[in-house]
Amino acid sequence: MQLKKKDVQMAIQETALELFYQKGYFKTKMSDIAKQMNMSVGNIYTYFKNKDELFDTVITTDTVDYIEETIVNLAKTCNEYHLGKDTASIDDAIEKYLRVIVNNYREVVIILDKSEGMVYEKKRCSIIEKIIEVRCSTGLRPSYIGSSFEVRKKFDKIIINGIFDVILMGLKEDTATSEERYELCLALFKFQIGKNYDSYPKA
Structure with a gap:
C-alpha cells in the first residue's frame, strides 16, 4: 500500500x-x-x-528552547542542593529534568555537540553562560577558589563543559536501552556534581 x-x-x-x-x-x-x-x-x-x-x-526552535530551559533548570536545582534545601524534592527535580534530556537524547546531542555549520553551533556556549550567570547570582563558589570573579567564571566554564561532555558520552551509549541510558546519565550526573562541587559555602 x-x-x-x-x-x-x-x-x-x-x-x-x-x-x-x-x-x-x-x-x-x-x-x-x-x-x-x-x-x-x-x-x-x-x-x-x-x-x-x-x-x-x-530541530525546531521550540525544541531548542525547551531543552535549553530544561538544562538551565537542572543547573538551578543543583544550586538549591548546594544551598542545603530539601534533598528529596531536589532529587525528584533532578530525575525529572534528566528524564526529559534522555527522552530527547538525539536532539540534545545534535544541539550541544553536532550542530557545526548551523545557527545552533554556539548554543552550547550560550547555555553555559546562562548557567554561570545563575551560579554567580547565588554567590556559590567552591571553598578552594579565591575571591576573583573572573577566576570563578573560568572555573565554572571548564567544570560545566566537563559535565556536559560526560553526560553526552552517556547519551551516546547506543547499545543501552532507554532506561539504561537514563540510569547511566543520572549516575554520571550525580557523581560529577558530587565530585566537583562537594564544598560550596555561600560567598
Whole structure:
C-alpha cells in the first residue's frame, strides 16, 4: 500500500534526525538520507527544498528552547542542593529534568555537540553562560577558589563543559536501552556534581 505524503514526510524527518545525531548536520548529505530511505534524492526535495529546511523541521526552535530551559533548570536545582534545601524534592527535580534530556537524547546531542555549520553551533556556549550567570547570582563558589570573579567564571566554564561532555558520552551509549541510558546519565550526573562541587559555602 502506498504511503501517504504525511507519512513519508515524517519518515524522512525521523531518518534525518538519526543521521544528524550520528554524523552531525555538516557531514550529513541529502543523498545520505535518500539512501537510508531507499528513495531518490529528487524525491526528498519534493518534501523539503534543502537540508536547512529539513533540519529546521527536525530541530525546531521550540525544541531548542525547551531543552535549553530544561538544562538551565537542572543547573538551578543543583544550586538549591548546594544551598542545603530539601534533598528529596531536589532529587525528584533532578530525575525529572534528566528524564526529559534522555527522552530527547538525539536532539540534545545534535544541539550541544553536532550542530557545526548551523545557527545552533554556539548554543552550547550560550547555555553555559546562562548557567554561570545563575551560579554567580547565588554567590556559590567552591571553598578552594579565591575571591576573583573572573577566576570563578573560568572555573565554572571548564567544570560545566566537563559535565556536559560526560553526560553526552552517556547519551551516546547506543547499545543501552532507554532506561539504561537514563540510569547511566543520572549516575554520571550525580557523581560529577558530587565530585566537583562537594564544598560550596555561600560567598
